[in-house]
Amino acid sequence: MAEEFFDCEIRVRYAETDQMGVSYYGNYFTWFEVARTEHFRDKGVIYTELEEQGYFLTVVNVDCTYLAPTRYDDLIVIRTVIDFIGKTSLKFTYEVFLKEGMRKVAEGSSSHVFVNSEMKPKRIPEEVCQILSH
Numbered sequence: 001m002a003e004e005f006f007d008c009e010i011r012v013r014y015a016e017t018d019q020m021g022v023s024y025y026g027n028y029f030t031w032f033e034v035a036r037t038e039h040f041r042d043k044g045v046i047y048t049e050l051e052e053q054g055y056f057l058t059v060v061n062v063d064c065t066y067l068a069p070t071r072y073d074d075l076i077v078i079r080t081v082i083d084f085i086g087k088t089s090l091k092f093t094y095e096v097f098l099k100e101g102m103r104k105v106a107e108g109s110s111s112h113v114f115v116n117s118e119m120k121p122k123r124i125p126e127e128v129c130q131i132l133s134h
Helices: 027-043 047-052 126-132
Strands: 005-011 056-066 075-085 089-098 103-115
Touching: 005 027, 027 056, 027 075, 027 089, 027 103, 027 126, 047 056, 075 126
Parallel strands: none
Antiparallel strands: 005 075, 056 103, 075 089, 089 103
């Protein structure tokens, strides 16, 4: 796949930091979800519309490597790439940067399977594959 990316900006909120003023590690997975959803939305694919059609996107694997801390009020950029699209699955990769200077502070990935309401794998709709591949 081509290395087409989508950048999503988020400002670290006070509630997302720990006692030391550093962003709590679990928040990165939430930020990945926000960026992934906005990436889809930017391409014209809306999660809620997929769900109304009986498609659900389950997470089967997620990882994150932390390179430097982020702190309250930092403006961060989550760069999202659709790394792989299969018949029923896809994979995203993420890079998190401090916007000022675009210094990378984390990187990760998430793998997903499209399923039906009974959690059985379901083929990704062809029109969605076409949209996501471009």
